[in-house]
Amino acid sequence: xxxxxxxxxxxxxxxxxxxxxxxxxxxxxxxxxxxxxxxxxxxxxxxxxxxxxxxxxxxxxxxxxxxxxxxxxxxxxxxxxxxxxxxxxxxxxxxxxxxxxxxxxxxxxxxxxxxxxxxxxxxxxxxxxxxxxxxxxxxxxxxxxxxxxxxxxxxxxxxxx
Amino acid sequence: xxxxxxxxxxxxxxxxxxxxxxxxxxxxxxxxxxxxxxxxxxxxxxxxxxxxxxxxxxxxxxxxxxxxxxxxxxxxxxxxxxxxxxxxxxxxxxxxxxxxxxxxxxxxxxxxxxxxxxxxxxxxxxxxxxxxxxxxxxxxxxxxxxxxxxxxxxxxxxxxxxxxxxxxxxxxxxxxxxxxxxxxxxxxxxxxxxxxxxxxxxxxxxxxxxxxxxxxxxxxxxxxxxxxxxxxxxxxxxxxxxxxxxxxxxxxxxxxxxxxxxxxxxxxxxxxxxxxxxxxxxxxxxxxxxxxxxxxxxxxxxxxxxxxxxxxxxxxxxxxxxxxx
Numbered sequence: 480x481x482x483x484x485x486x487x488x489x490x491x492x493x494x495x496x497x498x499x500x501x502x503x504x505x506x507x508x509x510x511x512x513x514x515x516x517x518x519x520x521x522x523x524x525x526x527x528x529x530x531x532x533x534x535x536x537x538x539x540x541x542x543x544x545x546x547x548x549x550x551x552x553x554x555x556x557x558x559x560x561x562x563x564x565x566x567x568x569x570x571x572x573x574x575x576x577x578x579x580x581x582x583x584x585x586x587x588x589x590x591x592x593x594x595x596x597x598x599x600x601x602x603x604x605x606x607x608x609x610x611x612x613x614x615x616x617x618x619x620x621x622x623x624x625x626x627x628x629x630x631x632x633x634x635x636x637x638x639x640x
Numbered sequence: 641x642x643x644x645x646x647x648x649x650x651x652x653x654x655x656x657x658x659x660x661x662x663x664x665x666x667x668x669x670x671x672x673x674x675x676x677x678x679x680x681x682x683x684x685x686x687x688x689x690x691x692x693x694x695x696x697x698x699x700x701x702x703x704x705x706x707x708x709x710x711x712x713x714x715x716x717x718x719x720x721x722x723x724x725x726x727x728x729x730x731x732x733x734x735x736x737x738x739x740x741x742x743x744x745x746x747x748x749x750x751x752x753x754x755x756x757x758x759x760x761x762x763x764x765x766x767x768x769x770x771x772x773x774x775x776x777x778x779x780x781x782x783x784x785x786x787x788x789x790x791x792x793x794x795x796x797x798x799x800x801x802x803x804x805x806x807x808x809x810x811x812x813x814x815x816x817x818x819x820x821x822x823x824x825x826x827x828x829x830x831x832x833x834x835x836x837x838x839x840x841x842x843x844x845x846x847x848x849x850x851x852x853x854x855x856x857x858x859x860x861x862x863x864x865x866x867x868x869x870x871x872x873x874x875x876x877x878x879x880x881x882x883x884x885x886x887x888x889x890x891x892x893x894x895x896x897x898x899x900x901x902x903x904x905x906x907x908x909x910x911x912x913x914x915x916x917x918x919x920x921x922x923x924x925x926x927x928x929x930x931x932x933x934x935x936x937x938x939x940x941x942x943x944x945x946x947x948x949x950x951x952x953x954x955x956x957x958x959x960x961x962x963x964x965x
Contacts, residue, residue, distance in 0.1 A: 547858030570835015
């Protein structure tokens with residue numbers, strides 16, 4: 480799924496010593512469209528989703544890049560947040576990352592009971608069934624950038640006998 | 641120094657401080673001396689974060705000096721002091737110390753800490769700026785963190801050169817003139833892997849040029865760390881008035897006289913230490929008016945808030961400032 484405009488033939492890595500703008504688009508998003516990088520060299524990466532392979536690919540591009548680089552992440556919230564979390568582990572700071580997050584789209588709910596992540600289209604404040612422990616989880620806007628998801632906790636726990 | 645060792649009046653910046661004994665004095669170069677302080681009973685001293693400094697009292701004054709150790713479970717605090725003949729007197733007092741003298745010393749204060757999330761530490765020092773950076777290098781060596789150092793010093797006058805060589809090996813780049821440094825710096829700033837944090841210490845103009853070049857080459861602020869040793873000379877500024885609301889006093893601050901000096905001559909006791917806009921001791925609350933911030937202590941946001949003024953160096957943009965004093 481990856482078609483990078485400046486990608487090497489191997490399909491991994493990236494330009495050694497790159498210090499320009501890396502635009503990463505997930506799904507139908509286009510990170511490069513919103514971002515005017517006047518004259519700055521750029522690499523475009525496109526992924527179907529932020530699956531482990533895509534994130535490994537992104538990390539490999541970052542490993543070849545050097546301080547001075549700027550990263551743009553665009554797409555559905557679940558993918559963008561997963562990518563933002565992965566690149567923060569690589570040591571990138573907020574000023575190096577621009578997030579262009581779709582207003583609607585799947586979110587990741589992180590179960591506070593079994594630590595499994597469940598992806599859902601449900602709106603904030605609603606319930607979702609955890610795919611790890613089958614607990615009915617409710618979630619608010621309590622978001623973790625490290626996990627890249629919203630905290631899900633047992634719904635109506637305070638009402639239980 | 642025996643006379644000052646017996647003084648009972650503790651400088652306001654040294655509240656909760658320790659009374660330590662000089663355990664060793666070693667000349668690093670003709671003008672730089674390393675001094676170690678230990679507990680009189682040999683007890684362990686509080687640990688500190690790399691890049692921390694000590695405030696050491698001398699006579700009626702006090703001054704900050706960077707600690708050069710790694711900081712974990714120390715039995716000694718070691719500082720290296722450059723003798724400044726025309727300074728406020730702190731460095732001359734430090735150079736007059738001898739083993740056995742007792743000195744009032746603050747607990748270590750951290751203002752130049754390594755970033756916990758850094759993948760690599762790029763350390764840059766010029767002259768006596770080596771001291772806090774050496775602390776970082778020792779810490780990195782102790783904990784297996786990745787670090788490299790560019791050390792600018794004049795041949796034969798660099799302190800801790802052997803220490804740096806031993807700690808860093810091939811990760812040390814020594815520069816003995818500004819031109820070779822410029823080339824090395826440009827290369828280093830454009831070849832650092834992501835997650836590298838930069839730490840710089842040295843003369844103000846040196847630090848300013850390093851930080852400016854880093855920003856020009858795309859380094860975000862969050863990766864840049866600097867430790868001010870001395871402030872650049874400031875102009876006399878414009879005269880202004882201060883209205884001290886709680887004291888019910890109005891004072892004129894003439895050009896060339898600092899707000900701190902004006903407050904002191906009016907009999908107010910304002911805690912202060914460096915009198916250069918670095919240490920943050922002399923913060924005063926502002927109720928009305930926009931200060932002309934000239935300090936290195938407040939963050940950009942704090943300066944924009946206009947609720948605090950460092951009265952040793954900052955002045956007023958308005959004709960009158962109202963202070964909660």
